[in-house]
């Protein structure tokens with residue numbers, strides 16, 4: 001696993017190459033260059049933005065609690081004791097937490113990046129979770145085999161949310177639940193600053209234009225896949241806003257990272273800040289049931 005905090009690595013170079021010439025698996029390139037000591041991760045090993053209480057003023061001290069709270073909130077919809085599929089499990093830190101909360105009969109961690117599954121081995125072992133390299137749009141799970149699907153902050157990376165929801169419908173038993181978080185695009189960027197920010201973020205994070213969907217479009221895609229009781233909660237003020245404050249404070253404290261990384265991080269952060277302040281992006285929690 002790479003160390004973004006120390007120097008440029010082959011994975012970083014491949015990641016930059018992918019920005020200009022997107023290959024078949026851009027999300028994998030992105031996450032291969034992000035290791036457990038990524039200097040902008042809210043807390044070591046965590047790759048989600050956290051669900052914060054208050055305005056994030058406690059920042060670093062609260063970061064791990066915020067990341068755990070996000071997973072706990074999403075996982076609270078899962079049925080206990082069943083077969084649970086965690087799609088886009090990051091570096092595996094969330095899996096022991098899911099195991100502790102839900103006591104699944106079986107926990108399967110699916111990730112497009114095999115490297116993250118390897119890096120997460122100790123956490124996956126602790127959670128008794130089975131690591132599976134696979135794609136959310138073609139889940140390597142038998143029809144009707146799962147009681148719950150959880151996906152924390154990963155769906156905007158999937159090649160198609162429609163395909164992911166159809167897969168949830170296929171792999172869940174009747175009454176099974178999908179519970180997830182996602183980043184929505186609530187309106188199209190207008191003008192040069194917004195357009196440049198939006199397009200840069202898409203390229204840097206290896207996202208397709210189709211990743212930009214409003215929360216209502218995401219909910220409609222879930223319903224169109226046959227899922228019922230689709231519930232959406234908007235919570236960017238408790239996720240994006242405090243996470244931006246934390247990242248900005250961390251960048252001001254001159255972290256140990258190459259100057260090039262810091263300059264790029266500052267630019268990207270300013271763009272996300274603009275997209276958030278101008279109500280272009282938001283953060284949502286979504287729950288739905290397989291009828």
Ligand SMILES: C[S@@+](CC[C@H](N)C(=O)[O-])C[C@H]1O[C@@H](n2cnc3c(N)ncnc32)[C@H](O)[C@@H]1O
Nearest residue numbers: 027031047048088090111112135136152154157
């Ligand atoms: C922002 S990270 C979130 C990681 C983790 N859920 C967390 O909250 O710390 C997105 C994750 O989704 C994974 N991912 C991206 N595209 C995927 C796909 N098509 N199928 C499965 N996993 C995918 C990435 O490798 C990464 O682990």
